[in-house]
Amino acid sequence: MPITLNFAQRKPQALDSIEIYRKTPGNATIDVNAPGTPLATLPGDATSYEDNAVENNTTYRYWIAAVKDGERVFNTPTAQGFFLDTGPGPQKLLYGDWHAGYFGTVTPAELFTNGELNGLVVNMFSSAVGAWHKFIYKNRILFMSDNAIISASPQFIYNQGMMYGQDGNGFVPSWATARNQRRTVAKNGYEYVVRLPYLFDYKYWTSYVGSGNSELYLDGEWFNTFARLYNYSGQFPRFDDLPVGPTDSTTAPQSAFFAAMNNIYNQWYNRPPYPESPSYGRYETNAIRSIVVLELVLP
Incomplete structure (x- = not known):
């Protein structure tokens, strides 16, 4: 079961590519000027990404970067967790x-x-x-x-x-x-x-x-x-x-x-x-x- 990221674009932007970056823990930071190697590089018109390389009981922080003409624009990062069982009670965050x-x-x-x-x-x-x-x-x-x-x-x-x-x-x-x-x-x-x-x-x-x-x-x-x-x-x-x-x-x-x-x-x-x-x-x-x-x- 993967972690799925959705990032539908409000209007076509003719991007060269979309890059996905991932770090742990859930409050990790990234240097947007030197982000390192992306987890994945997607076509510029992509609207979602499935991360299958996740470990149970782990929270990741993701950044999505829109790339055009060699320039990157990062979105607001999001924390996503992969937990197969969180115990009794609700399983979805309020x-x-x-x-x-x-x-x-x-x-x-x-x-x-x-x-x-x-x-x-x-x-x-x-x-x-x-x-x-x-x-x-x-x-x-x-x-x-x-x-x-x-x-x-x-x-x-x-x-x-x-x-x-x-x-x-x-x-x-x-x-x-x-x-x-x-x-x-x-x-x-x-x-x-x-x-x-x-x-x-x-x-x-x-x-x-x-x-x-x-x-x-x-x-x-x-x-x-x-x-x-x-x-x-x-x-x-x-x-x-x-x-x-x-x-x-x-x-x-x-x-x-x-x-x-x-x-x-x-x-x-x-x-x-x-x-x-x-x-x-x-x-x-x-x-x-x-x-x-x-x-x-x-x-």
């Missing part, structure tokens, strides 16, 4: 693209109720799940609870292996005991990693990220996924119009603690009503609430 996109919601019956998670993982999911929001980001299929269903201390979450969602101890806070952080749960033939959401890129799990690095938010999971659900004028176009919530508290229904430390004891978190204003603090053994992420284990 908003965004295959680099950072939103599929819609999945019911607890299709995925998990909080009671199921308590029985299959550990008893810390105190609130019912209204729905799971399904995203793709950086080739990861993510299901995020629509409210903060976790009620536990950060120490408990880490010590249960559910902070980073990676195979290793990660950065160990001063108040925790080193433990492998890849905890999974399975249902209906699918396996999921249970973890906290990421504020920064996924590589920041073996070290802390201190203050003054706000530019890193824009490359992180939170800003590109759940934060875009809120009715809020943020860094990226909105996916939905969820209310931000009136309560400024780490125990509010919309709060999220992140898989990221600010230093050896302070953890990054987000509390409503400020979805794009992360903060940090030392909560250690104090009870907090947090949205949870189920990341689909891809074959």
